[in-house]
Amino acid sequence: MNQLDNTTLLGMLQRMVLIRAFEENLMGLFDKGLLGGTSHYCIGQEATAVGVIDAASPKDWLVSNHRGHGHLLARGLDPARVLGELMGRLNGYCLGRGGSQHLCAMDLHFLGTNGVTGGGIPIAAGAALACKYKKTGEISIVFFGDGASNQGTFHETLNMASNWKLPVLFVCENNLYAMSTPTSHAVASGTIAPRAAAYNMRGTVADGLDVEAVYFTAKECIDRVRAGNGPELLELMTYRQCGHSKHDARVYRTREEEADMAKRDPILTAATRLAERGVPQTDIDAAQQAAHDEIAHATEVALAAPKGGETEALSDLFA
Amino acid sequence: MPEIYYSKAVNEALDEELARDPNVILIGEDIGLYGGAFGATKGLFEKYGAERLWETPISENSFTGIGVGAAMLGLRPVVEIMFMDFVALALDQIMNSAGKLHYMYGGQVNVPMVIRTPGGAKGGYGPSHSQTLTNLLVGVPGIKVVAPSSPAQAKGLLKSAIRDENPVVVVENKRLYPKKGEVPSGDWTLPLGKAVVAREGDSLTIAAYSSMTPVCLAVAEAFAKNAGIEIEVVDLVSLQPLDTETLFASVRKTGRLVVAEEACLTGGVAAEVAALVAEHCMDSLEAPIARVGAKDMPIPSALQLEQAVLVQPQDVVAAVKRVLEY
Numbered sequence: 041m042n043q044l045d046n047t048t049l050l051g052m053l054q055r056m057v058l059i060r061a062f063e064e065n066l067m068g069l070f071d072k073g074l075l076g077g078t079s080h081y082c083i084g085q086e087a088t089a090v091g092v093i094d095a096a097s098p099k100d101w102l103v104s105n106h107r108g109h110g111h112l113l114a115r116g117l118d119p120a121r122v123l124g125e126l127m128g129r130l131n132g133y134c135l136g137r138g139g140s141q142h143l144c145a146m147d148l149h150f151l152g153t154n155g156v157t158g159g160g161i162p163i164a165a166g167a168a169l170a171c172k173y174k175k176t177g178e179i180s181i182v183f184f185g186d187g188a189s190n191q192g193t194f195h196e197t198l199n200m201a202s203n204w205k206l207p208v209l210f211v212c213e214n215n216l217y218a219m220s221t222p223t224s225h226a227v228a229s230g231t232i233a234p235r236a237a238a239y240n241m242r243g244t245v246a247d248g249l250d251v252e253a254v255y256f257t258a259k260e261c262i263d264r265v266r267a268g269n270g271p272e273l274l275e276l277m278t279y280r281q282c283g284h285s286k287h288d289a290r291v292y293r294t295r296e297e298e299a300d301m302a303k304r305d306p307i308l309t310a311a312t313r314l315a316e317r318g319v320p321q322t323d324i325d326a327a328q329q330a331a332h333d334e335i336a337h338a339t340e341v342a343l344a345a346p347k348g349g350e351t352e353a354l355s356d357l358f359a
Numbered sequence: 360m361p362e363i364y365y366s367k368a369v370n371e372a373l374d375e376e377l378a379r380d381p382n383v384i385l386i387g388e389d390i391g392l393y394g395g396a397f398g399a400t401k402g403l404f405e406k407y408g409a410e411r412l413w414e415t416p417i418s419e420n421s422f423t424g425i426g427v428g429a430a431m432l433g434l435r436p437v438v439e440i441m442f443m444d445f446v447a448l449a450l451d452q453i454m455n456s457a458g459k460l461h462y463m464y465g466g467q468v469n470v471p472m473v474i475r476t477p478g479g480a481k482g483g484y485g486p487s488h489s490q491t492l493t494n495l496l497v498g499v500p501g502i503k504v505v506a507p508s509s510p511a512q513a514k515g516l517l518k519s520a521i522r523d524e525n526p527v528v529v530v531e532n533k534r535l536y537p538k539k540g541e542v543p544s545g546d547w548t549l550p551l552g553k554a555v556v557a558r559e560g561d562s563l564t565i566a567a568y569s570s571m572t573p574v575c576l577a578v579a580e581a582f583a584k585n586a587g588i589e590i591e592v593v594d595l596v597s598l599q600p601l602d603t604e605t606l607f608a609s610v611r612k613t614g615r616l617v618v619a620e621e622a623c624l625t626g627g628v629a630a631e632v633a634a635l636v637a638e639h640c641m642d643s644l645e646a647p648i649a650r651v652g653a654k655d656m657p658i659p660s661a662l663q664l665e666q667a668v669l670v671q672p673q674d675v676v677a678a679v680k681r682v683l684e685y
Contacts, residue, residue, distance in 0.1 A: 101432070103428075132465075133464075133465060133467075134463060134464050134465030134467070135465040135466075137462060137463050137464075137465055138463045138464060138465065142459075142463045142464065143464075144460075144464035144465070144467055144468065145467070146464075146467045146468055151428070151431060151468075152460070152464055152468075154456075155455075156451060156455050156456075159424070159451065159452070159455060159456060161421070161424070162420070162421040162422070162423070162424025162425045162427070162428065162452065163424050163425075163427050163428035163431070163456060164428060165421070165424075165425050165428060166424060166425035166426060166427055166428020166429040166430070166431070166432075166436075167428040167429070167431060167432050168428075169413070169425060169428070169429045169434075170428070170429045170431075170432035170433065170434050171432070173384065173410065173429075173434065174432075174433075180428075192418075192420060192421070193420060193421050193424060196416070196418035196420065196421035196422075197418075197421045197424070197425070199416060199418070200415060200416060200418060200421060200422065200425065203416070204413070356461060356462050356465070356466045357461075357462055357500055357501055358461065358501070358503075358524075358525045359461050359466075359469040359470075359471075359524035359525050
């Protein structure tokens with residue numbers, strides 16, 4: 041298998057830990073009453089975000105979904121501003137109007153998380169259409185789950201994107217459960233990638249718990265898409281270690297299954313691999329600590345930021 | 360001034376905007392060589408090709424979403440939804456994406472897209488091809504809605520809609536497509552958000568839009584001719600936002616209001632107009648407001664059944680008499 045150099049892999053590990061620490065920190069903020077609504081964590085799925093986004097160009101357009109913290113932080117959004125958005129602070133990317141599920145950073149070519157399951161899939165194809173029309177050389181990449189692959193937008197958009205050879209990579213993060221519904225009950229084909237055949241496009245499956253595997257597989261897909269060969273579907277097999285959202289007793293799966301999958305934790309895997317390749321444990325620990333420190337600092341910044349009010353609530357309906 | 364068909368006016372607006380701005384693209388079903396179900400895009404594929412006209416499979420929600428994504432990156436997509444009934448299929452992308460993104464993303468993005476769709480019954484098209492679903496759209500913040508009632512409006516408003524930085528739904532009308540009217544030539548536009556006093560009068564105001572505007576103008580002419588009663592007709596034109604200034608000024612002048620629309624009566628534009636006037640012009644009103652609209656029924660196929668559900672000119676006449684005689 042292809043292998044990343046140690047420095048690169050260490051950087052990826054650090055960003056995966058950053059994502060994990062960001063979300064674990066949210067749990068504490070909820071407990072203190074500093075966050076409203078709900079949040080959809082991607083704990084256990086960090087490798088898909090980091091692997092795919094690192095394989096892309098920083099100019100490629102990203103579209104995410106309700107479970108988007110990983111994608112946001114992997115692209116390099118400021119954790120203090122992401123957290124500020126979730127906390128309704130004025131340092132937030134969207135002034136507190138969007139929150140976790142509707143968060144966008146146009147300067148970083150991040151077209152937004154999206155609270156409607158499957159809602160971002162056509163938007164990504166539209167962005168790809170614009171890239172193709174303007175001949176920018178950029179592509180778009182959309183992340184969605186196994187649940188979204190049952191929406192009409194998935195099938196309609198894959199069909200149109202293939203017809204029109206749009207430069208878009210459809211990335212399905214298959215975490216085996218659409219909220220509580222297992223893919224075995226909901227996906228007639230069992231997995232998602234075979235559906236690509238119906239739309240005359242390449243469907244690839246990769247181990248979404250291994251950030252190196254994600255990176256190299258995504259890179260190949262992205263290169264082909266950028267070369268104008270049309271869209272592709274990449275299915276990354278992953279596992280959400282946490283519940284669907286804030287309140288989820290996870291009655292639909294066993295603790296044994298969770299314990300088995302925890303052994304394949306992408307952060308653990310990457311850290312072990314680095315040690316095996318001779319990276320000193322102190323360096324590995326330092327990278328992880330740096331991620332935690334960054335989240336602690338981001339939390340201080342967000343907590344210190346002022347809250348929006350009526351002005352933010354009642355302006356900008358129209359451009 | 361040349362007289363052209365309403366459908367041709369739409370076609371001219373699209374042609375001129377495609378020629379003017381390379382960011383304008385068209386998206387929709389059968390808009391290529393076929394020229395669109397009602398001929399709105401006739402000749403444009405030959406002129407601009409597949410790079411500008413993206414002829415889609417039958418996937419309304421997703422091709423509307425593709426329009427949203429393209430608009431976010433600076434294109435100006437004009438999406439055609441073949442019958443207004445099928446707006447139902449695209450409502451998610453209209454309501455949850457197009458109408459919200461500018462606001463919910465903190466003003467970082469604009470969605471300068473247009474959705475053109477013909478509403479209205481045209482005689483026998485039946486329950487799934489005849490509705491005027493304006494009520495579904497005006498309750499969604501973030502979307503502008505206009506409903507041109509003449510060829511000139513069809514052209515001038517569509518050009519403005521394409522140039523606007525926001526999502527605009529242009530509600531065309533199937534019964535108006537084959538109607539002719541004078542349209543100024545040259546590059547001109549009509550403002551969004553403005554109602555028009557289509558006929559001046561002093562004894563009663565009829566507020567109407569789309570297909571009901573010509574119907575109400577004819578009713579007003581008949582009252583003038585037969586009874587010497589001068590009715591003012593306010594063509595609402597813009598349904599979201601409503602031009603309350605023009606509307607209120609007319610009601611304050613006449614003291615009486617009938618609101619007419621082709622859509623079902625419950626929870627629609629006429630209801631909103633009546634509520635606003637009741638809220639803001641009570642002191643001027645000399646009679647209760649009357650609403651005229653389709654009965655709250657699906658629109659049946661057979662012509663005589665369709666007529667029983669839709670507003671007929673005599674319904675407007677009856678409402679006018681009721682309000683005048685109060």
